[in-house]
Amino acid sequence: MYGVILVPVDGSPLGERSLSLAIPVAEQHGARLVLLHVHQPPPPITAIGGGVPVRDPGLDHHLRNERQKYLERLTARLRRETALAIEPVFREGPVIPTIESFIREAGVDLIVMSTHGRGGFRRLWLGSVADGLLRRAPVPLLLIRGGRGRSSPGSAAPPFSRILVPLDGSPLAERAVEEAQKLVGSSPAHLTLAHVVHPALMLVSQLGGPRGGEQAQAQAQAQAQAQARAWYLEPLAERLRSESLTVSTEVVVHTSVHRGLLDLAKHTDADLIAITSQGQGGVQRLLLGSVADKLIRSATSPMLVCSGPRPTAAA
Numbered sequence: 630m631y632g633v634i635l636v637p638v639d640g641s642p643l644g645e646r647s648l649s650l651a652i653p654v655a656e657q658h659g660a661r662l663v664l665l666h667v668h669q670p671p672p673p674i675t676a677i678g679g680g681v682p683v684r685d686p687g688l689d690h691h692l693r694n695e696r697q698k699y700l701e702r703l704t705a706r707l708r709r710e711t712a713l714a715i716e717p718v719f720r721e722g723p724v725i726p727t728i729e730s731f732i733r734e735a736g737v738d739l740i741v742m743s744t745h746g747r748g749g750f751r752r753l754w755l756g757s758v759a760d761g762l763l764r765r766a767p768v769p770l771l772l773i774r775g776g777r778g779r780s781s782p783g784s785a786a787p788p789f790s791r792i793l794v795p796l797d798g799s800p801l802a803e804r805a806v807e808e809a810q811k812l813v814g815s816s817p818a819h820l821t822l823a824h825v826v827h828p829a830l831m832l833v834s835q836l837g838g839p840r841g842g843e844q845a846q847a848q849a850q851a852q853a854q855a856q857a858r859a860w861y862l863e864p865l866a867e868r869l870r871s872e873s874l875t876v877s878t879e880v881v882v883h884t885s886v887h888r889g890l891l892d893l894a895k896h897t898d899a900d901l902i903a904i905t906s907q908g909q910g911g912v913q914r915l916l917l918g919s920v921a922d923k924l925i926r927s928a929t930s931p932m933l934v935c936s937g938p939r940p941t942a943a944a
Contacts, residue, residue, distance in 0.1 A: 630814060631658040631738040637665050637728060637758060640699050644743050647773050650931060651741035652711055653788040654771070657814065660738070661714045662707075665731060666700050667724045668693055693721075725761040732768060739812075741771045744925065763906055763925075763936050769808050772925060772932045787816035793899040793930075795823050795890050795920065798861055802905045804935050806869065809903040812933060817873050821897050822862050825881045825889040854880040887923040894930055903933040 636651045638644050655662045670689045697719050704717040718735075720727050732740070744759050762770060792809050796802050809820060862878035869876045879897075883889025894902055906921040925932055 631655070631660040631811075633663060633735055633737045633739075634658075634660045635663045635665055635728075635732065635735070635737045635740045637667070637740070637742050638700070638703065639666070639758075640696065645703070647742045647771075648707070650771055650773050650788060652707070652713065654739070654741065654812070655713050656711065657787055657816065661716060663716045663718055663735060663737070664700060664704060664707075665718045665720065665728065666696055667727045668696055668719065668721045669724065670721075724758055725765065728758070728762065729765055729767075732766060737768055739769055739771060740766060741773075744772050744774050763934060766936060769933055769935045771812075772934060774929065774931075787813060787818070789813060789901045789931075790816070790818050791821070791897060791899050792818060792901045792903055792933075793821045793823060793890070793894050793897060794903045795825065795886075796862070796865075797824070803865070805903040805905045805933070806865070808933060808935050809901075810869070810874070812901075812903075813874070815873055818875075820866075820869065820874065820876045821879055821893070821899065822866055822876060823879045823881060823890060823893055824857055824862060825883055825886045826857070827884060827886075828882050854882065886920050887927065890920070890924060891928060894928065899930055901933060902928055902930050904935070906934050906936040 631654070634651055634655045636647055651662060654660070671685065671692060700717045700719055704715055707713075707715050718731065720731060731737070740762060742759055742762075759770070759772060789812065792813070794805050794809055796806075806820070806822070857880045858878050862880065866876040866878050879893055881889040881893055883892070890902070893899075902924060904921045904924065921934060925934065
């Protein structure tokens, strides 16, 4: 269960779209929702004709007040819509290090944010912030692109019920399975465990080289798919199945890993893709680092992204 869910906001409507996911997830877990805005002073101004750049304290004071009022208005509006405990937090400093420090300070369990935003504060914010947090945050990120409807406040309907989890055979990649389980909790859900391989690699493995007729190649692919499912995916699926969690397995043959996953997400009507942002393995395994990056930029479904090693408890 999540205790604290963090939503970084930048003042833009696009940035606030992450609330369409954060609120129902927080309601499902009974979590505290933290709205965080990080203020950076405006850059120094250089006078016409040159000279030493100077800061405008009046402008900085005005912008700081404007952003604090925005955070207060947003908090008040959300408190009218939901019974969740909502905490507004205003910090100053370098954006990504400040957010990273707050994550550890507040014991944040999950970050929910839009992948990019451009708001009334006249600067690109959430795009670079999401990118930086994917590399540095010690907790998973739930990312949303575009608009999404949400359950009404207090609804018992879980926000996710069909989750696609790409795997490459590594323990690090399988961390996404654990995080997907944590996200859905005890709510009914279906996981699709997916493994994608290139057809040429399957033929090399099965035939000793890319030879044989179409029928032989089709047989080799079918055999390799069955082996991958029986030796890797099905044993994992069997350990995961429970009364509330159903699990299926898919071995996809495709020349492009991320396109194969996008096709599978559409075919299974997945409402979430859960992935580790880096994986490990031999040439026949899914290289999750580059695949996660491509999926984040092209998938229409929300994504739950786990990055880096598992965080350790504070001493």
